Amino acid sequence: MTTHFVRQTTRILVLNPNSSASMTHGVEEAIRGMNLPQSTEIYTYTAPADSPASINDGDDVLRSSDIVYKNLTASGTLQQYDAVLVACFSVHPLVERLAQLDGPRGKLVVTGIFExxxxxxxxxxxxxxxxxxxxxxxxxxxxxxxxxxxxxxxxxxxxxxxxxxxxxxxxxxxxxxxxxxxxxxxxxxxxxxxxxxxxxxxxxxxxxxxxxxxxxxxxxxxxxxxxxxxxxxxxxxxxxxxxxxxVRAGVGLLQQTVRNKELFQKA
Known part of the structure; x- marks a missing residue:
């Protein structure tokens, strides 16, 4: 018996770098209202409890970046995803740091909701x-x-x-x-x-x-x-x-960018 690969999904992780589960829930509600293709799978992540509950200044931005980066790299979680959306409206260091890491199809596609x-x-x-x-x-x-x-x-x-x-x-x-x-x-x-x-x-x-x-x-x-x-x-x-x-802008952009990467970059 022979099996054939038929369809490849795009898996996007929407990453809340603060520790507020209620804020992640609000992000999830925004995503549920989007009309996305079945081939796009969206997952959410809430930062560990030692990350700030609300990111209100530059110190919170840096602290959340260090905590989340350590947690994600130690767990190997990112190897399951093609793209990551950093759901903090700031110039967040995680955007640049996570873009250096590999997913299942090469370098992760990463953006923030700000960008x-x-x-x-x-x-x-x-x-x-x-x-x-x-x-x-x-x-x-x-x-x-x-x-x-x-x-x-x-x-x-x-x-x-x-x-x-x-x-x-x-x-x-x-x-x-x-x-x-x-x-x-x-x-x-x-x-x-x-x-x-x-x-x-x-x-x-x-x-x-x-x-x-x-x-x-x-x-x-x-x-x-x-x-x-x-x-x-x-x-x-x-x-x-x-x-x-x-959040909606980021999900839509990442979905298209993953596709563009396959279209325009040499395999």
Whole structure:
């Protein structure tokens, strides 16, 4: 009897580098709403208990990177996956570190929700008509620390410097909340109001067509941002604003990148 290989799946690990299981659950709910081919399998990972429960500054970013990297390399878990999505909206060292490791089909394909959101937003912006002001994208995030961190990250990722004028980037506005506040840490009415205020500050910076949810903990809160856009721009324009969820953007990007790697790289 002879058996034949028929179909190869793409296995993606969505990696939450903090230790909050509730945040991983929110990420899972966002993924369940995606229309993915049956050949794409998605798995989630929550960092060990000694990783920060909420990543709120640069120290938390570095600490989570070291803990998760040690855990994953010791367990050999990554050898089961073709691609990894780092579900922390930051310039997270795990993106670069994990991309050096091997999966079942060579080097792992790795991105973060930050990088995936930048690429998705740029792809979604319509080209401006002649003499019109540039159409923009921007980020709504949590604490004040992230305003500078993410602005610097955008410049680095796009190859620009701090002195360059990026007409398409409206910037970063913060809510003053922490990631854990979006899932039970703070009164939902307070969360809603702070998210609306930050979104409207961003939308006031020109013709903003894409608003990026700059925290994995914001998964599922896109309707709050939508309501802010409608209030700021009116129903017609507000409902046309793209609200970019980094987790969904990352999963879609990785799925296509794994395919592109096979298409365009010599075996």
């Amino acid at each position: 995936a959101s930048v690429l998705s937003s740029l792809a979604l912006l319509k080209p401006p008509l002649q003499n019109d002001p540039p159409r923009k994208w921007g980020i709504v995030t949590t604490g004040k620390f992230w305003e500078a961190h993410l602005t610097e990250g955008v410049n680095s990722f796009l190859g620009t410097d701090a002195n360059s004028v990026n007409d398409k980037f409206a910037g970063v506005e913060s809510t003053g909340l922490e990631a854990g506040d979006f899932h039970g840490g703070v009164d939902p009415a307070v969360v809603r109001q702070k998210l609306i205020e930050a979104t409207q500050r961003l939308l006031s910076k020109g013709t903003v067509e894409c608003v990026v949810m700059g925290c994995a903990g914001m998964a599922g809160l896109d309707e709050i941002i939508r309501s802010a856009a409608v209030e700021q721009y009116g129903a017609e324009q507000g409902n046309r604003v793209f609200i970019v969820d980094g």
